Amino acid sequence: MTQTKKPFHSGFVTIVGRPNVGKSTLMNALVGEKVAIVSNRPQTTRNRIMGVMTRPDWQMVFLDTPGIHNPRTRLGEYMMQSVREAMDGMDVILVLADATQVGEHDRQIIRDMAGRKTPKLLALNKIDLLPKERLLGLIAEFAELGYDGIVPISAKTGDGLDVLTEALVKGLPEGPKYFPDDMMTDQPERLICAEMIREKALLHLRDEVPHGIGVEMMAMNKENDHFMEIHATIYCERDAHKGIIIGKHGAMLQLIGSEARADIEQLLGMHVNLKLWVKVRPDWRNRMDDLRTLGYDSK
Ligand SMILES: Nc1nc2c(ncn2[C@@H]2O[C@H](COP(=O)(O)OP(=O)(O)OP(=O)(O)O)[C@@H](O)[C@H]2O)c(=O)[nH]1
Ligand SMILES: [Mg+2]
Structure with a gap:
């Protein structure tokens, strides 16, 4: 008896939304590993970042993108260009909003994305902080816009992520x-x-x-299988900022360095000696050569 093999499904899912709504937290939670950094400062993500989630029957390739905002620097323009490029040829668009504070700009993004032909889902994040009644009101507000699903989630606690994953998988075409x-x-x-x-x-x-702040890796020298020496430079825009980053008797830089070293050691699986420098580069966010050095240039 021949058994027909179940077809494999795969596709690209772009995550878009305002800054700070939890896009990177969500992608990390779905992928099951920290591939994108997260912070409570808006505009944390500056590039499109890929995260892959693979199961026996399917594979989803997520593109985490910078938060949509009106750019005021060349860096900001680069970031918004990364969002536009990440939406090209997508299989599914996943629009994310912070359910605790849906503002006019979120509504505009939600409406704009609703007009696209691509399959799209709306996820309302941070429901761990929200009373149920308010959530129901939001779902009702966006119900008629034509989304293929509206899913309440908490990227932080994992609540609703199984439902979201199931809905995303439905949008995946057959593929390699x-x-x-x-x-x-x-x-x-x-x-x-x-x-x-x-x-x-x-x-x-x-x-x-x-x-x-921008970080340039100057050197990663592997001394042996267990030890790496890393040199990196932190850019900032003003002398006053340099003083703050270094801190009293170097305390701030030491704190940043020791926490980063712990994460890097875990990633690389070896001991690391991390040496950090701080340099002032006035207005680097508007200077093409500096942007290029830090990897914020259009490829
Ligand atoms: N309470 C709560 N906090 C969350 C949740 N998801 C994300 N956060 C927090 O929201 C903040 C922003 O998270 P990010 O994942 O960096 O947000 P982002 O949308 O990627 O932000 P940008 O990269 O700036 O566009 C962080 O402090 C997260 O810990 C959630 O479900 N619940
Ligand atoms: Mg982010």
Whole structure:
């Protein structure tokens, strides 16, 4: 007796929404590994970041994107271009909103995306912080827009992610396995390490300092199988910011460095000596050469 093999399904899912709604947290939760950095500062994600979720019958390739905003710098323009490019030829668009604070800009994005022909889902995130009645009101508000599903979730607690995954899988066409089972992201290690340093800086710095931070990996020298020496430079935009990043007697830089080192050691599976420098690059977010150095250029 011949058994017909179940066809494999696969496709690309772009996650879009305002800054800080939880796009990167959601992608990490679905992929099951931290492939994108997360922070409570808006505009944390600056590039399109790929995360792959593979099961026996299907594979979903997520593209996490920078939060949609009106750019005021060349970096911001690059970020918005990354969002546009990540929407090209998608199989499914996943629009994400923070259910605790749906504002006019969210509504505009939700309406704009509703007009696209691509299959689309709307996920209302952060329901761990929201009373049920308000959630029902939101679902009713967007019910008529033509989404293929509206799914309440908490990327943080995992609530609703199984329902969301099921709905996403329904939108996948038959297709090949694009990436091997154990591949979670296409980012090179040096980029992930730079992002981990930036994440710790975002975590500990305040006000306008985080927005002006960029991290350049200068060197990753593997001394042997168990030890790597890493040199990285943190860019900032002003002398005053440099002082804040270094901190009193170097305390802030040490804190950022030791937390980043712990994450990097886990990622690389070896001991790391992380050396950080801080450099002032006035207005680097508007300078093409600096943007290119930090990897924020159109390929
Ligand atoms: N309570 C709660 N917090 C969440 C949830 N999902 C994300 N967050 C928090 O929201 C903040 C922003 O999360 P990110 O994943 O960085 O958001 P993002 O949409 O990727 O932001 P950008 O990259 O700036 O566009 C972080 O502090 C997360 O911990 C959730 O389901 N519940
Ligand atoms: Mg993000």
